[in-house]
């Protein structure tokens with residue numbers, strides 16, 4: 071299948087799904103990712119393959135509750151890019167309902183490459199989509215992010231992921247799904263990122279995904295505040311450095327507070343040689 075044909079089929083498949091898309095499940099994953107990555111208002115953020123905007127809206131909600139209002143921080147609105155006009159239309163409607171219309175800059179476009187200049191982003195988020203985008207997306211994020219920029223993505227774990235029909239056909243062939251958090255960190259390192267951390271989270275229906283955050287090589291971004299000993303992960307709790315947590319629905323659709331980077335994870339990841 072050519073890339074153009076694949077994109078057309080992808081857009082059609084998700085357009086068809088957009089009226090019945092499982093927002094609650096994907097919102098939980100995105101909120102867990104946003105809590106794990108902790109975007110700040112100073113960062114220019116993109117949500118790659120945003121769908122109905124789970125990660126963009128979770129980010130916008132978190133920043134709006136902490137700052138000067140939707141899209142009003144120095145980082146500006148979250149750039150949300152997706153091939154499917156139907157998914158983007160549903161996302162715009164959700165943003166309006168949530169009072170976040172000005173907080174997201176929606177684009178119907180391929181997410182690879184992201185429609186931004188080289189080195190112009192501080193943070194790329196990608197929730198529940200990298201398994202469709204493939205390895206080219208990871209390479210493009212290295213291009214689009216400034217040195218020391220950040221990436222946060224999720225992937226389903228290989229054991230419990232069983233897509234059917236067109237969604238199985240459209241999976242990227244060049245990205246092996248990880249079996250656990252260690253393999254997810256390795257995936258980020260092999261793609262060229264540094265300081266990876268990963269955590270497996272399991273939904274109430276037992277679908278497990280891994281959350282990954284990492285940096286681009288170069289000047290590290292400013293570190294957030296001191297590390298807590300225990301922290302909340304989107305409704306569940308996890309001990310410091312614990313690689314597996316559960317997550318639950320937030321009734322108001324908003325993410326919990328920021329989760330700082332941790333010394334434990336950095337120390338563990340620093341042990342990997344030559345990366």
Ligand SMILES: C[S@@+](CC[C@H](N)C(=O)[O-])C[C@H]1O[C@@H](n2cnc3c(N)ncnc32)[C@H](O)[C@@H]1O
Nearest residue numbers: 084096119120121124152153154180181197198
């Ligand atoms: C399972 S949905 C996830 C959407 C959203 N990120 C979420 O967390 O709910 C996958 C999305 O990837 C989009 N997608 C797949 N390939 C894409 C590409 N090359 N460029 C842009 N969007 C793409 C689809 O249109 C769909 O909206």
